[in-house]
Amino acid sequence: xxxxxxxxxxxxxxxxxxxxxxxxxxxxxxxxxxxxxxxxxxxxxxxxxxxxxxxxxxxxxxxxxxxxxxxxxxxxxxxxxxxxxxxxxxxxxxxxxxxxxxxxxxxxxxxxxxxxxxxxxxxxxxxxxxxxxxxxxxxxxxxxxxxxxxxxxxxxxxxxxxxxxxxxxxxxxxxxxxxxxxxxxxxxxxxxxxxxxxxxxxxxxxxxxxxxxxxxxxxxxxxxxxxxxxxxxxxxxxxxxxxxxxxxxxxxxxxxxxxxxxxxxxxxxxxxxxxx
Ligand code: FAD
Numbered sequence: 001x002x003x004x005x006x007x008x009x010x011x012x013x014x015x016x017x018x019x020x021x022x023x024x025x026x027x028x029x030x031x032x033x034x035x036x037x038x039x040x041x042x043x044x045x046x047x048x049x050x051x052x053x054x055x056x057x058x059x060x061x062x063x064x065x066x067x068x069x070x071x072x073x074x075x076x077x078x079x080x081x082x083x084x085x086x087x088x089x090x091x092x093x094x095x096x097x098x099x100x101x102x103x104x105x106x107x108x109x110x111x112x113x114x115x116x117x118x119x120x121x122x123x124x125x126x127x128x129x130x131x132x133x134x135x136x137x138x139x140x141x142x143x144x145x146x147x148x149x150x151x152x153x154x155x156x157x158x159x160x161x162x163x164x165x166x167x168x169x170x171x172x173x174x175x176x177x178x179x180x181x182x183x184x185x186x187x188x189x190x191x192x193x194x195x196x197x198x199x200x201x202x203x204x205x206x207x208x209x210x211x212x213x214x215x216x217x218x219x220x221x222x223x224x225x226x227x228x229x230x231x232x233x234x235x236x237x238x239x240x241x242x243x244x245x246x247x248x249x250x251x252x253x254x255x256x257x258x259x260x261x262x263x264x265x266x267x268x269x270x271x272x273x274x275x276x
Pocket of ligand 1: 038039040041042067068069095096097098099111112113114132133139140141142143148149151152155164165166
């Protein structure tokens with residue numbers, strides 16, 4: 001099976017979190033992911049921690065990809081960060097617009113992710129492999145699916161090498177998105193983002209905010225489990241493994257796991273898939 005795995009972390013805040021993530025990463029390394037990515041807080045709020053986390057991952061001989069969001073940033077600040085990434089051996093970036101944090105009034109010098117992609121290419125040529133975000137169920141602020149797809153293509157045309165999707169639980173949304181992107185001439189790999197389910201209440205909150213749909217048949221089942229975490233996780237493993245199986249059967253280039261800094265759900269899903 002020629003499937004490229006990648007795994008996402010968020011930058012830990014405490015010494016204990018750093019230790020825990022180190023152990024998580026070592027456990028997940030058995031899956032031989034193509035890269036580990038590390039999220040970047042809105043408006044640059046985690047810049048130092050993201051940098052420290054990717055630097056440690058790169059120093060352990062893994063490919064590390066910092067996420068980089070441009071909202072609220074200046075050209076000079078991004079230029080400086082790109083130079084630091086290069087010095088730290090970083091060769092891959094997940095380039096995003098991000099969301100302006102509440103209370104931060106100045107949107108900075110970039111309006112959309114395609115401008116960041118173009119800027120990275122202008123400044124650094126082919127020094128970085130650039131991934132961008134894709135939304136099979138559409139970005140919550142998109143005026144229309146057609147508009148969102150056009151904006152997605154702009155990011156690829158600006159020089160992105162690949163895309164990672166927001167998570168979803170309806171494989172048809174992904175398949176249709178990819179077909180529509182291909183019809184527009186987009187040829188880069190579009191890797192589905194996979195969200196393992198540790199807690200239904202957290203997933204429901206997060207999904208409302210980012211516009212990912214939890215299908216009714218899943219929601220009803222989860223709601224019926226109430227506080228029974230073991231049943232939530234057992235059902236979550238079943239549906240996410242089944243989703244991955246369907247995606248693999250449809251020929252996806254890889255799977256990008258939103259690990260939430262935990263190893264066991266991702267490891268268990270991969271075990272059931274026969275990976276690693
Ligand atoms: P864009 O591609 O710029 O799109 C944002 C919106 O603007 C869309 O509705 C689009 O249709 C519209 N748009 C784009 N171009 C134009 C244009 N020229 N004119 C008018 N409208 C336009 N957030 C974080 O804060 N940190 C992270 O680390 C992070 N990692 C992520 C990783 C992945 C794989 C994904 C899928 C999302 C991630 N996010 C992260 C969330 C992301 O920052 C938000 O979804 C954000 O609202 C949009 O970022 P984007 O890069 O997709 O923006």
